[in-house]
Amino acid sequence: MKIKFLLIVLVFGFATKSIAQKFENLAPTPPMGWNSWNSFECEGVNETVIKEMADAMVEKGLRAAGYEYIVIDDCWQIGRDDNGYIIVDKDKFPSGIKSLADYVHSKGLKFGIYSDAGTKTCAGRPGSKGFEMQDAETYAKWGVDYLKYDWCFTEGQEAIASYTLMRDALYKAGRPIVFSLCEWGENKPWEWGKEVGHLWRTTLDIDMNGRYDGNIWGNLIGWSDLVDMQVGLEKYAGPGHWNDPDMLAVGNNDMPENEARAHFSMWSMLAAPLMAGNDLRTMNATDQHILTHKGLLEVNQDVLGKQGFKIVDLGNFEIWQKPLSNGDVAICFFNRDIATKTYEVDWTKINIKDFSAEDVYQIKDLWADKMMGNTGEKIAIEVPSRDVIVYRLSK
Structure with missing residues (x-):
C-alpha cells in the first residue's frame, strides 16, 4: 500500500511539475508595445480606438522600431456566463476580442489583454479570482499574446500563490503568453517573479502629468521618483524576467521635450519594458523621434540583458x-x-x-x-x- 501511495504521489508530482511553469523565451529583451490606459482609461477604450492604434503603430514607424504589443487595459469585460466564462462588453467591442486580435495580428503586431488577480479589476469589472482556468482558455482561444494581471480587490490573497495560479493556467491552456505581473511591488515580486512571470511592476502607477513641481517631477509618483525605486534591483533583471517601473508617460499631458527625453533615456538604461501610452494617432514629431530613437532603443534592447x-x-x-x-x-x-x-x-x-x-x-x-x-x-x-x-x- 505504501509503495502504491508513493507511486501516486510521484506521478502526481511529475504531472503537476509539467504544467507548473511559465513559457520561456518569450521576452529575451524587455517587451515593447502600447497600452490603452494612459490615454483612454475606462471610458475611452473601444474596438475602433484599438484598431486605429494598431494602424498608427505601423504608420508612425513604431513597429519598424521594435514595438510589437497592442494591449487593451481595463474595461473590455462586463460579466460572466453560467459556466464562468468572461463576457465581452459588446457596446465597446461589437466584433468581439477574437476578431480584434486577428486584426492586430494582420498588422504584424501582437495582441495583449488585461485582467486582475482579485474578485474585481481596478475599474470594478470582473476579476479572474476563481476563474483562472476559464480565462486562460479564453485568452488562448482568442489568440492573446500578452496578459497584464493587476492586483486590485485582492484582500486576504497571497501574491505568490495568486500569480502562480494564473501562470499555471496559462501554461495548461497551451498558448505562449507573456505574463506581466502588475503587483505594484508591495510583495517584492523581484524576489520571486522570475519563476512566475516575464516582467513585474516594482512600483505604484506613474503620474501621467509628468510635470515639474519644485524639485520633483510629477505630483503623484513622478517618473524620476520611480527611477529612485529601481536602485538595487538590477540583480533581479535579465533575459526573460524584467523589473517594470510602469508604462511610459512620453507624449501625455504635454510633457516637455527635455523631460520626455530624460524619462525615455532612463527607462532605456534600466532595461525597462517600453509600453507607450500616448495617442499614437496624434503624436507629434518630437515624441515620435523620442519613442523611436534607434540609439536608445539599442541600449534598452541589448541582448546582454543587464539593467543599468x-x-x-x-x-x-x-x-x-x-x-x-x-x-x-x-x-x-x-x-x-x-x-x-x-x-x-x-x-x-x-x-x-x-x-x-x-x-x-x-x-x-x-x-x-x-x-x-x-x-x-x-x-x-x-x-x-x-x-x-x-x-x-x-x-
Whole structure:
C-alpha cells in the first residue's frame, strides 16, 4: 500500500511539475508595445480606438522600431456566463476580442489583454479570482499574446500563490503568453517573479502629468521618483524576467521635450519594458523621434540583458551605467536640477564597473548622434535642466 501511495504521489508530482511553469523565451529583451490606459482609461477604450492604434503603430514607424504589443487595459469585460466564462462588453467591442486580435495580428503586431488577480479589476469589472482556468482558455482561444494581471480587490490573497495560479493556467491552456505581473511591488515580486512571470511592476502607477513641481517631477509618483525605486534591483533583471517601473508617460499631458527625453533615456538604461501610452494617432514629431530613437532603443534592447545602475550620486546630478554586449557601455548623465549642470568627465574617476584606464573607448553621443572622441581625454559637458546626455562607449 505504501509503495502504491508513493507511486501516486510521484506521478502526481511529475504531472503537476509539467504544467507548473511559465513559457520561456518569450521576452529575451524587455517587451515593447502600447497600452490603452494612459490615454483612454475606462471610458475611452473601444474596438475602433484599438484598431486605429494598431494602424498608427505601423504608420508612425513604431513597429519598424521594435514595438510589437497592442494591449487593451481595463474595461473590455462586463460579466460572466453560467459556466464562468468572461463576457465581452459588446457596446465597446461589437466584433468581439477574437476578431480584434486577428486584426492586430494582420498588422504584424501582437495582441495583449488585461485582467486582475482579485474578485474585481481596478475599474470594478470582473476579476479572474476563481476563474483562472476559464480565462486562460479564453485568452488562448482568442489568440492573446500578452496578459497584464493587476492586483486590485485582492484582500486576504497571497501574491505568490495568486500569480502562480494564473501562470499555471496559462501554461495548461497551451498558448505562449507573456505574463506581466502588475503587483505594484508591495510583495517584492523581484524576489520571486522570475519563476512566475516575464516582467513585474516594482512600483505604484506613474503620474501621467509628468510635470515639474519644485524639485520633483510629477505630483503623484513622478517618473524620476520611480527611477529612485529601481536602485538595487538590477540583480533581479535579465533575459526573460524584467523589473517594470510602469508604462511610459512620453507624449501625455504635454510633457516637455527635455523631460520626455530624460524619462525615455532612463527607462532605456534600466532595461525597462517600453509600453507607450500616448495617442499614437496624434503624436507629434518630437515624441515620435523620442519613442523611436534607434540609439536608445539599442541600449534598452541589448541582448546582454543587464539593467543599468547608478555609479555617481551628487544629489540632483547622477551618473548611471548600463553594460552592453561586445564590451560596450552606456553612460547616462542625469541632471535632475532646475539649472544647467556643468561637469568635467574624468573617465578614470567615475567608478565605471569593469572599466580599465588602459582601455580606450570611442565615445558616441546618442541623442546628438555624433562621435565625441575617446576616453583617453577628459571632457567638459553641460547637461541642460532636467535632461540627460547619454554616451555609448565602444572599445
